Amino acid sequence: MSTLRISKAREKILQTALELFYRKGINRVGVDEVVEQSGVAKMTLYKHFPSKNDLINEVVLKGGELWLQWFMSTVERLASDPEERLIAVFDAIHLWFEAPHFRGCGAINIVTELAEPTHSAHLSSRTRKSDVYNYIRQLADQASLQQPDDLARQFMLLIDGATVNELLYRNQLSAKDAKAIASLLLDHYKKRS
Structure with a gap:
C-alpha cells in the first residue's frame, strides 16, 4: 500500500471523527460509526489509531490546529x-x-465530557487552548501593551465565557458583550503603559 493511500485513509478517519465527535460528542460516537462514516476498514483505523483514546487525542490536536488557523x-x-486585531x-x-x-x-466540550482530569485528552485540550492564548499574548506584545500575560489570560476568560454563553442562549449577543469588556480591558492596559 502506498504512503499516499495511507495518508489519505488517516486523514479521512481524522476528518470523520472530528466532525462526528464535535457534532455528537465523544461518548456517543463509537469506533464502528467512525469506520462506517469514513469508509475505511476497522483494521485500517486501528493501524493508525491503536485505541479510541489515540484517535480522540489526534482529533483534539487536529481540530484545534484547524480552528486556530481559521481564527488567526x-x-x-x-x-x-495588532491593537485592532485584539x-x-x-x-x-x-x-x-x-x-x-x-x-x-x-x-471545552471534550474536557467536560471526559471529566477525568488525568485523561490524555485534557492535556491535548490544554495545548490547544495555550495556542490561542499565545496568539493573543503575541498581539498584546506587538501592540506594546503592559502586562500582556494578564491581558491574554483575561481575554481567554472572555472568549471561553462568551462561547459557553452563546451555546446556552444562542442570542448572538455573547461576542458583542465580550468585545465591549475587551475594549475596557484594552484601555486599562494602554493607560498603564
Whole structure:
C-alpha cells in the first residue's frame, strides 16, 4: 500500500471523527460509526489509531490546529494593526458563533465530557487552548501593551465565557458583550503603559 493511500485513509478517519465527535460528542460516537462514516476498514483505523483514546487525542490536536488557523486568518483579515486585531478577536468569534454547525469549543466540550482530569485528552485540550492564548499574548506584545500575560489570560476568560454563553442562549449577543469588556480591558492596559 502506498504512503499516499495511507495518508489519505488517516486523514479521512481524522476528518470523520472530528466532525462526528464535535457534532455528537465523544461518548456517543463509537469506533464502528467512525469506520462506517469514513469508509475505511476497522483494521485500517486501528493501524493508525491503536485505541479510541489515540484517535480522540489526534482529533483534539487536529481540530484545534484547524480552528486556530481559521481564527488567526480571520482576525488578520478583519484588522491590520495588532491593537485592532485584539478587538477583532471578538468579531471573529461572533462569525464562529453564527456558523450553522457551531456547537461550542471542541476543547471545552471534550474536557467536560471526559471529566477525568488525568485523561490524555485534557492535556491535548490544554495545548490547544495555550495556542490561542499565545496568539493573543503575541498581539498584546506587538501592540506594546503592559502586562500582556494578564491581558491574554483575561481575554481567554472572555472568549471561553462568551462561547459557553452563546451555546446556552444562542442570542448572538455573547461576542458583542465580550468585545465591549475587551475594549475596557484594552484601555486599562494602554493607560498603564
